[in-house]
Amino acid sequence: MVPAGLNADAAHAAGETLGGATAVAGQLPSDLSAELLHSAHAAFDSGVLVTATFSAVLLAVLSVFTYRMLRSAPAELEKAEH
Numbered sequence: 001m002v003p004a005g006l007n008a009d010a011a012h013a014a015g016e017t018l019g020g021a022t023a024v025a026g027q028l029p030s031d032l033s034a035e036l037l038h039s040a041h042a043a044f045d046s047g048v049l050v051t052a053t054f055s056a057v058l059l060a061v062l063s064v065f066t067y068r069m070l071r072s073a074p075a076e077l078e079k080a081e082h
Contacts, residue, residue: 001039003032018044 002011006024013020014036021040025033 003028003035003039005032014040 002014006014006028010024010027014024015021018040021036025036025040028036
């Protein structure tokens with residue numbers, strides 16, 4: 001959440017990236033800067049958590065799929081040889 005009182009350009013830059021929020025925070029008074037940085041870090045952490053969770057679930061699903069495919073591979077090779 002971007003603190004009230006920022007102009008449109010600063011609010012847009014702060015809302016787009018963590019780097020943008022850090023750059024804007026450097027131009028604000030300390031209380032608004034701390035609020036903006038806390039909000040930006042929380043949003044970043046939330047995004048990383050969602051991405052990591054999705055990646056872990058995808059990895060687990062693909063691992064099970066690969067295990068099942070490789071487990072049945074020797075039987076299929078034997079059938080093809082005969």
